[in-house]
Amino acid sequence: MTPLPEITGLLTVEFTLTIYGLRCVHASSSDHALRSFLRSSPLQAAVMAMSGIEVNEEVVTTFAKLKNTSGAGRIKMIEMRISDSGKEVIVESSELRADGHTPEKEKECWEAFLAKLPPKEPRWFVYDYSYKKDDGLREKILFVHWAPDEAPVKKKMLAASTKEAIKKKLTGLHVIVEASAMGDVSFEEVDAKVRASSK
Known part of the structure; x- marks a missing residue:
């Protein structure tokens, strides 16, 4: 030391x-x-x-699939966490976009996503967000840093310190969402932030 x-x-x-x-x-x-x-x-x-935390290569390859795949088989969401060994960031889970997904269904999808947020554990998520604007369909890749108020202080600070290392590995993120409470990630809050990024 x-x-x-x-x-x-x-x-x-x-x-x-x-x-x-x-x-x-x-x-x-x-x-x-x-x-x-x-x-x-x-x-x-x-x-x-x-000091020794690295980003597992699976995080990078899974993100590349989300970013580069279209149509059937496109990844909708990636959940990441620090491994049990404390040495690397790993993919905890991922989900494919539902068949027939449209921007009109995004609120329903987002509410289902919110139900997955652990109440006392930090997590990172990449989320493929779609919406309509005047000139047609838009899509944004969101990076969500979830560090709930009820998580242990040490875990929150460790997650915050590791966040930049993850972002550097994931080229092509459009919107960063930082949240410590459900109000920070309400559909209305996030939708407004996404649309503001398109101006």
Whole structure:
């Protein structure tokens, strides 16, 4: 482990760290107290835990299928999580688009998707979203970072720290949705965000 830099004197650290409901604001401490906080906090544990996490190749190949396949057999949704070993991001599940899917059915599909969100575990999802606009059919690939308020703090911070590594592997994402509560991913909220991205 890389040693923390020496900190001397009375320090006032003022910052806002927002990671899906976790906020740290106005922390004041002596050097000893601050070093103790950094070493014992969930933040330090999360940083240590994420150091070896990689994105499994199946994540990349499954995303490529979603992006490049059309018609029958097109993937609608990919669910990802950190493996039990804590060393990589893996595909937990994926679902194909239903036969006869149309933009008019998107709300129904989205509501079914919401029912799959674990209430106390972070997850990442890629979702193929379709909708109609004035000039016809549109499709957007959504990346959903789900870190519910009731998830353990360490898991939320680890998920947030790993998010960028996943996004870098998945070229072609259109809309990023970050959520800590069901209200953040309501159909109305997400549909408005998707349509705003098309302006």
